[in-house]
Amino acid sequence: MSFMDAREFGSKTGGGGAASAQNEAIDRRERLRRLALETIDLAKDPYFMRNHLGSYECRLCLTLHNNEGNYLAHTQGKRHQQNLAKRAAKEAAEAPAQPAPNKRKVMPRKTVKIGRPGYCVTKQFAQETSQKSLLFQIEYPEIEEGAAPRHRFMSSIEQKVEPWDKRYQYLCFAAEPYEVIAFKVPNAEIDKSGQRFFSHWEPDKKVYTLQIYFKAPRGAPLGQSSGPLPLASSSTSSKPPSTPTAPPGMPPLPMPPKAPPLGMPPPPGMPRPPSMPPPGMPPPPGAQPPPGMPPPPRMPPTSGMPRPPPPGMPP
Numbered sequence: 577m578s579f580m581d582a583r584e585f586g587s588k589t590g591g592g593g594a595a596s597a598q599n600e601a602i603d604r605r606e607r608l609r610r611l612a613l614e615t616i617d618l619a620k621d622p623y624f625m626r627n628h629l630g631s632y633e634c635r636l637c638l639t640l641h642n643n644e645g646n647y648l649a650h651t652q653g654k655r656h657q658q659n660l661a662k663r664a665a666k667e668a669a670e671a672p673a674q675p676a677p678n679k680r681k682v683m684p685r686k687t688v689k690i691g692r693p694g695y696c697v698t699k700q701f702a703q704e705t706s707q708k709s710l711l712f713q714i715e716y717p718e719i720e721e722g723a724a725p726r727h728r729f730m731s732s733i734e735q736k737v738e739p740w741d742k743r744y745q746y747l748c749f750a751a752e753p754y755e756v757i758a759f760k761v762p763n764a765e766i767d768k769s770g771q772r773f774f775s776h777w778e779p780d781k782k783v784y785t786l787q788i789y790f791k792a793p794r795g796a797p798l799g800q801s802s803g804p805l806p807l808a809s810s811s812t813s814s815k816p817p818s819t820p821t822a823p824p825g826m827p828p829l830p831m832p833p834k835a836p837p838l839g840m841p842p843p844p845g846m847p848r849p850p851s852m853p854p855p856g857m858p859p860p861p862g863a864q865p866p867p868g869m870p871p872p873p874r875m876p877p878t879s880g881m882p883r884p885p886p887p888g889m890p891p
Contacts, residue, residue, distance in 0.1 A: 618644060698710070706792040719782060727784075745760075762790065772789040
């Protein structure tokens, strides 16, 4: 190609002219070879072999190659890829069938439920630690032989019976063939230290016992409850005075005698109260006024003074 011809094809001066199709193919194969050498390790390729003539062979396709780049370009071709797919399908068909892994599938028990068990819930409060506790006693008289009840805590989000409420959680008890029962308890932290949290199954009485303690709220002083306290008794109570009571095992004490109404004689055996003369009359001889009461005033002498007329008569 002359200089003028290169100018016509658009090449620059000093660029060596436009590359032909053959030169472009050679350059493309070289770039693919360098790229394949960076990503593919020929030492681990089972189908790559070098013969005694210094050339390279493909054991899968039975082809000869002059250099490694030519072999790598062959591995990216359609023929080599189809032979790889055929070999993989043949090996899969000839391979013995492997047994499936033995996955243990747990099937839910289908037992006839006989109803709900009896229960007793006791609320307690520890004054020394200001902790509230609950004592559950569940009776399972018809429980299966050799079985023991179980319990678990369930969050309010997990259950689907009531609307979700973050203030509560549920304590569930289960034993075959009884139905599962749950108790709605406060969503507070459970104290599991020491003997605060314990459960016991008594096989003789068929009673399952569980006790839980809730941790005291922060800031609550020891010995005081965070809830309402009972009213304290005071000396200014409006209740009537209580009657004296006898100690246990002793007969009851006699009631104090009551004073008779005004104008009625006293009952037999009760002394008559001292009677005072009407105002203006001298006390009888030997009579003394009660302690703390002043003596009645003395009347002036009546000698020489007219006697007042009776009521209703003119003077």
